[in-house]
Amino acid sequence: QKEVxxxxxxxxxxxxxxxxxxxxxxxxxxxSFFWYRQYxxxxxxxxxxxxxNGDKEDGRFTAQLNKASQYVSLLIRDSQPSDSAxxxxxxxxxxxxxxxxxxxxxxxLVKP
Amino acid sequence: xxxxxxxxxxxVQPVGSPLSLECTVEGTSNPNLYWYxxxxxRGLQLLFYSVGIGQISSEVPQxxxxxxxxxxxxxxxxxxxxxxxxxxxxxxxSGDWDSGGYxxxxxxxxxVV
Numbered sequence: 001q002k003e004v005x006x007x008x009x010x011x012x013x014x015x016x017x018x019x020x021x022x023x024x025x026x027x028x029x030x031x032s033f034f035w036y037r038q039y040x041x042x043x044x045x046x047x048x049x050x051x052x053n054g055d056k057e058d059g060r061f062t063a064q065l066n067k068a069s070q071y072v073s074l075l076i077r078d079s080q081p082s083d084s085a086x087x088x089x090x091x092x093x094x095x096x097x098x099x100x101x102x103x104x105x106x107x108x109l110v111k112p
Numbered sequence: 113x114x115x116x117x118x119x120x121x122x123x124v125q126p127v128g129s130p131l132s133l134e135c136t137v138e139g140t141s142n143p144n145l146y147w148y149x150x151x152x153x154r155g156l157q158l159l160f161y162s163v164g165i166g167q168i169s170s171e172v173p174q175x176x177x178x179x180x181x182x183x184x185x186x187x188x189x190x191x192x193x194x195x196x197x198x199x200x201x202x203x204x205x206s207g208d209w210d211s212g213g214y215x216x217x218x219x220x221x222x223x224v225v
Binding site: 090 | 146155
């Protein structure tokens with residue numbers, strides 16, 4: 001069983017719609033959760049972090065965390081073609097070195 | 113502000129040749145440093161991490177090694193490259209003092225031919 005799982009997609013959404021991305025993790029002791037955006041051929045860029053249950057909003061992005069269900073999600077409102085990218089979910093275990101474990105990523109395509 | 117530099121951006125190497133990728137961080141001290149590899153269309157695989165000079169932890173046994181000769185320098189090496197070493201290599205740093213995410217360098221695209 002993979003430690004962090006995501007649907008690989010592609011998730012195709014029309015411009016202006018909401019894109020909903022999901023991520024599950026296996027380590028119940030995980031405390032920190034992150035979403036990265038990666039454009040093709042580029043390095044990942046941190047877009048959201050969340051540490052406690054509930055919702056966290058930043059601009060058009062909302063991260064949602066449910067530790068009991070070991071589930072974290074990302075909503076992208078008013079999706080734009082520039083949001084087309086692969087979105088990586090990452091979980092930090094708190095163990096030595098503060099290692100981040102990444103999911104395989106969900107590819108999002110926003111169609112004009 | 114903190115910046116991370118990684119080079120070269122692209123590299124084409126023959127099978128059996130050596131490898132040296134370098135990463136440096138500016139604007140911080142005693143960072144945690146990481147090397148990841150991303151195969152085509154795949155997620156990020158942690159290869160090595162370091163919490164201090166000379167301290168290297170290996171996550172995946174393989175044809176690669178890492179060294180940290182200075183506080184803000186992290187080097188990924190191989191004595192003899194294999195075809196399977198091809199991929200996108202990413203260096204990242206984080207502060208030891210916080211629970212935040214990593215900041216990645218711009219990456220090195222390695223093709224072994």
